[in-house]
Amino acid sequence: MNPEMVLHQVLSSEGDRIGLIFQAIFIALFLFSIFYGQRFQVWMMLKNVEIGLNRIKRMRDNARQAILDVLRRFNNDPGLESTVDRLLEYFWIPPTSIDPFGVIGKIDHLLNVRERRFRWELKSIVPNIDESRLRNLENLVEIGISLDQIYRIMRHYYLLGKKTMSLFLIYQAEALMPTVLQEAEALTDAIKSFSTGQPIGDGVGSLVAARFMYGAEKTLISEDTIVAEVEFEGRNLIVVKALGPGGNVGRPGEAVEKILNNRRVAAVIMVDAALKLEGEEVGEVAEGVGAAIGGIGVDKFKIEEAAKKFNVPLYAVVVKESMSDALSTMKWEIYVGVEKAINRIRRLIREKTEIGDTVVLVGVGNTIGIGQ
Amino acid sequence: MPMKNSMSFLIVFLLMMALITLSIFFLFLAVNAWSRGFEGTAIHYSIAGLMGLIVSTYTLARMIRRKPSISTVFNYEVQTLLQCLKCGFSNTRSFVAGDYVLGSSDKCPHCSSTMVILAIYRVDSEKGKR
Numbered sequence: 001m002n003p004e005m006v007l008h009q010v011l012s013s014e015g016d017r018i019g020l021i022f023q024a025i026f027i028a029l030f031l032f033s034i035f036y037g038q039r040f041q042v043w044m045m046l047k048n049v050e051i052g053l054n055r056i057k058r059m060r061d062n063a064r065q066a067i068l069d070v071l072r073r074f075n076n077d078p079g080l081e082s083t084v085d086r087l088l089e090y091f092w093i094p095p096t097s098i099d100p101f102g103v104i105g106k107i108d109h110l111l112n113v114r115e116r117r118f119r120w121e122l123k124s125i126v127p128n129i130d131e132s133r134l135r136n137l138e139n140l141v142e143i144g145i146s147l148d149q150i151y152r153i154m155r156h157y158y159l160l161g162k163k164t165m166s167l168f169l170i171y172q173a174e175a176l177m178p179t180v181l182q183e184a185e186a187l188t189d190a191i192k193s194f195s196t197g198q199p200i201g202d203g204v205g206s207l208v209a210a211r212f213m214y215g216a217e218k219t220l221i222s223e224d225t226i227v228a229e230v231e232f233e234g235r236n237l238i239v240v241k242a243l244g245p246g247g248n249v250g251r252p253g254e255a256v257e258k259i260l261n262n263r264r265v266a267a268v269i270m271v272d273a274a275l276k277l278e279g280e281e282v283g284e285v286a287e288g289v290g291a292a293i294g295g296i297g298v299d300k301f302k303i304e305e306a307a308k309k310f311n312v313p314l315y316a317v318v319v320k321e322s323m324s325d326a327l328s329t330m331k332w333e334i335y336v337g338v339e340k341a342i343n344r345i346r347r348l349i350r351e352k353t354e355i356g357d358t359v360v361l362v363g364v365g366n367t368i369g370i371g372q
Numbered sequence: 373m374p375m376k377n378s379m380s381f382l383i384v385f386l387l388m389m390a391l392i393t394l395s396i397f398f399l400f401l402a403v404n405a406w407s408r409g410f411e412g413t414a415i416h417y418s419i420a421g422l423m424g425l426i427v428s429t430y431t432l433a434r435m436i437r438r439k440p441s442i443s444t445v446f447n448y449e450v451q452t453l454l455q456c457l458k459c460g461f462s463n464t465r466s467f468v469a470g471d472y473v474l475g476s477s478d479k480c481p482h483c484s485s486t487m488v489i490l491a492i493y494r495v496d497s498e499k500g501k502r
Contacts, residue, residue: 022416198450199473199492210474245472329450329494369492371474 042167045174049158052177053151059188060151063144064088066191070137074126083125087141088148090118108298133197135224135246136368140194143187150184182323189328194247199369201325201334205272205292208317208341209241209363210372218372221258225250226372232346234355238263244367252362253299259360260306266357267313268303269348271341272364273326273334274318283337284320285344292316293364303362315348317341384435388428395424448494454487456480467492 032040067084077083092114095106122137123129129137154173161170193200199207213228216239221227224243229236238259242250256268270292276282291303291314307314319337345361353359398421406414450467454477461482471477476486 022420196450196467196469197472198467198494207473214474245475329448330492332491332493332495335491335493369472371472 038167039165042161042165042170045170046158046162049154049161049170049173049177052181053154053158055181056147056151056154056184059184060144060147062188063140063147063191066195067137067140067144070140070195071126074129077125080125084141084144087118087121088144090121090145104298104301107296111296111298132244132246135248136194136197139247139366139368140191143190143194147184147187150180150187154180186322186324186327189324193327193329194368197245197247197369198329200327200366201321201330202273202327202365203330203367203370204319204321204334204338204341205270205363205365206241206244206367206370207330207335207338207363208271208345209239209361210244210367210370211338211342212237212345212361212363213239213241213372222251222254224248225252225255227255227259228372232349232359235266235349235353236356236358237349238265238358238360239363240360241363241372242365242367244370244372247366247368249295249364249366251299252293252364253302256303256360256362257306260310260312263358265310265312265360266353267315267349268307268360268362269315269317269345270303270362270364271317271319271345274320275326276320276322280320281333282321282325282331283333283335283340285317285337285340286320287315287317287344287348290314290316292318293362313352315352317344317348381435384431388432388435391424391428395421395428397421398424448496450492450494452477452489453491453493454478455490456483456485456487458485459483461487462490463487 064084068080071080071084092110095103095110097103118141119134119138122134122141126134126137154177157169157173160166161173190200192198212232213226213230216228216230218226218228220243221240226241226243228239230239231237240250240252240255240259242248242252259265260268272292272294274286274292276284291300291307293300293303303314306312319334319341321331321334321337325331325334349359398417402414402417402421405411405417451464452467452471453462453464455462459480459482461480463478463481465478471489471492473489473492475489477489478487479485480487
């Protein structure tokens with residue numbers, strides 16, 4: 001149609017007619033918002049959740065592929081995919097806490113059983129793998145399990161919301177999605193580090209301990225955990241860390257318990273990575289008191305119990321970083337933080353202990369890519 | 373799901389492009405109406421055109437921003453910092469599989485003793501920064 005003709009037709013009509021059309025549109029939109037407004041809102045939120053879910057699915061699939069790629073270097077079994085899928089669905093049931101007395105011991109026992117069983121499963125898939133690589137592989141599969149769990153849970157809420165069209169259910173899923181995505185991205189960041197054996201940000205504690213014990217004689221104090229005794233400005237320094245360079249966190253709780261049971265100790269210093277708050281700088285070092293250790297709480301409980309029993313002060317030094325930094329290859333800023341933490345520990349030992357004292361230094365964290 | 377998403381993306385994109393065209397046409401009508409003295413009609417058309425433009429550009433911008441992007445997590449380089457504990461010479465090179473912190477590595481070019489890996493760290497490329 002000729003635009004000039006359209007223009008002529010439109011302009012020759014009364015202005016009221018256009019006003020009438022606008023009024024009709026306004027009423028139609030008003031009625032639409034009354035009857036379908038909430039449904040439209042639910043649909044928009046569901047779309048947001050779907051987009052996030054697709055991203056998590058891609059991350060989960062990437063992790064699964066990375067695990068398969070690593071396993072195929074050692075084993076070319078055609079049934080490897082189904083074995084990996086079975087491993088990714090591996091779970092553990094936490095003990096009942098209706099009666100909380102002794103629950104830490106039960107958790108410890110179940111986690112040990114889980115770890116042994118899991119290690120056995122991996123060893124049966126790749127029997128010729130060395131211990132260091134086996135630990136890295138364990139960590140890699142753990143990442144795969146976490147991503148798979150996240151995907152399944154978010155998919156559950158998405159599908160449930162879609163089925164029931166419940167605004168509150170979908171609203172919760174949409175509200176949680178940014179934090180869930182952040183966690184999933186942090187786990188995805190870890191894949192490369194664990195596939196190649198590079199040190200991660202969480203390893204700051206291990207790196208500090210490794211720097212103190214470098215060159216000294218080391219002994220195994222508990223499973224995957226080593227100890228070395230070094231002299232520091234007249235003090236006897238007992239340094240504990242997980243056995244590297246494989247991906248290990250060791251059993252620092254058990255190690256500290258053993259040391260405090262057998263030796264007279266003036267102080268326990270723990271060094272670990274801590275999650276930074278938004279606005280804080282990566283690699284910032286802070287110090288305080290208490291057991292600087294994360295995880296489910298078993299090691300923390302053991303250390304606190306032993307420290308209380310022998311009345312030993314617990315000092316903590318932390319290097320701040322984000323979740324993503326903690327799980328991916330160590331940043332230069334974090335390495336600078338390690339140097340600062342070493343200086344802080346030296347100062348702390350000088351200030352809080354006397355010459356001739358015995359001090360325990362515990363380097364907490366995953367020691368992947370860090371020797372000793 | 374990705375294919376379904378691409379399809380719906382395309383449909384909404386085409387609809388928005390049609391709305392932009394229509395809005396521009398409305399603005400054109402508004403200018404003409406104004407020049408011919410139909411002020412009331414011109415105001416109506418300009419409101420319709422502007423609203424259409426705002427809605428379509430806003431929707432398009434949100435769609436493009438929301439379009440799932442490929443993760444950039446792998447866009448970084450990993451460096452290994454080596455130091456000779458005998459003569460103090462230090463060197464940085466790309467990470468090689470098998471490197472680990474405090475592990476022994478290459479020979480020192482000055483005194484030929486084995487160098488120690490002091491740090492393995494990542495350097496974010498501009499594209500990979502988040």
